[in-house]
Amino acid sequence: MTQFIRQELSSSLDLVRKLSEDNALHRQIEAVVGLCTRALRAEKKILFAGNGGSAADAQHWAGELVSRFYFDRPGLPGIALTTDSSILTAIGNDYGYDYVFARQVEALGCEGDVFFAISTSGNSANILRAIHAAKERGITVVGFTGAGGGNMLEHCDECFRMPSDSTPKIQEGHELLGHMICALIEKDMFGHDRD
Template sequence: MSEAIREAVLDAAATLRRLAEDAAALAAIGGIVDLCVEALSAGRKLLLCGNGGSAADAQHWAAELVSRFHYDRPGLAAIALTTDSSILTGIGNDYGYDRVFARQVEALGAPGDVLFALSTSGRSDNVLAALRAARAKGLATVGFTGAGGGEMPALCDILLRAPSDATPRIQEAHEVAGHIICAMVERRMFPPSA
């Protein structure tokens, strides 16, 4: 069993090494930070959505931004569209599951806001619908997906492709990227006082 555990850790580490060596991925992370800082500095907000484990990432990153990451500072405007069970079930019942995020983007999004859309396959219908709704409302669109990208490339202003086709490895790479983004946005918005 310990060998299987070791192999899983090494596989995850190899994915992160590929991420660290992927110039396009590093540029995407930097671009996402710049986009968030620009939006937040202008009084705009970040909306985040995803399915399953990616929904948990959306919630996690929103919490890091609204609360704190490395140090105390004012909260940053971030809303996870994955958390309100009444909204999700109401929209799912009235409009269909594919609309659970798009309807919220239509209600809460405004030009200049940023939508974070997470889908390991790049083919989640509800995430794609949210991206289309964001585009229609003038939001900037940021995508997080796997190596294949699915349908997301055409819908995202910036797209981070984790260098893997395995869902767990994609999610692990997204989690590291999300932490980097939260840390860098926090530091840029509220530079620590030495």
Template sequence: MKDYIDAEFRKALANMQALAADAPLHADLQRAVEACVEALRGGGKLLFCGNGGSAADAQHWAGELVSRFYYDRPGLAAIALTTDTSILTAVGNDYGYDYTFARQVEALGRAGDVLVAISTSGNSPNVLRAAEAARARGMRVLAFTGRHGGTLAPLADIAFRMPSDETPRIQEGHEFVGHLLCALVEARMHPRDAG
């Protein structure tokens, strides 16, 4: 058991070191923050979607923005498309599971909004359809995927590809980069020293 634990720590550390050394990811993160800030300052919103652990990330990050991250400030317009069971089950029943997020994007999304689409494989059909719906509406798409990006990465304006093929490492990277995104959006929208 100790060997397994040690190996997992080594893999997690290697994953974080690879992220830290990824200069394009750093530049993409700055661009993503600017896209989110532009949407929010323009009266728009951020929509989040994903399945399973990625659904939890969608809800987590939306919660960080609506409530608070590092400090108290006004709430920011963010919606997790993973939370309304009546909508999810109605769309799933009437149109099929592949449309659970796309239908919400069609109903709630507007040009200038941002969709944050999370899929460790980059191939989740309902996340892909959400990205397609967002692009059709003139929204920006930020994708969080694994190393290869899947079909999702080419649909995105910015794709955060984690440097791993293992789902736990991909999710750990998503959580870290997602927290950075929330912290930086919070700081840009409501700087602490602005009083």
């Protein structure tokens, strides 16, 4: 058991080291924060979607924007498309699970919004359909996926690829970057450093 713990922590440290040393990734984070803050200042919103652990990330990041991150400030319009069981089950029943996010993007998304599409494989059918629905409406798409990028890579305006093929490590990287982006959006929007 101790050996497993050490291996997992070492693997996580290796992931963080790779992210820390990736200057292109740092510029990409800055670019995405800029996309988000411009949208928010234009009274647009940020939509989030993913499956499983990625659904938890979608809800988490939307919560960070709507509530707060480091300091008290006005709420920001972040919507997780993963939370309304009646909508999800209605769409799933009427159209199929592949459409549970695309239909919501069609209903709630507007030109100028930003859509965070989260899929560790980059191949989740419902995420790909939602990306296409977003692009048809002039919504900027920010992808979060694994090293390969999958099918979603070519359809995203920006795509964060974690330097791993391990689903848990990809998710750890997503959570780290998602938190950082929420903190930077808050800082950029309200000009406040954390306490």
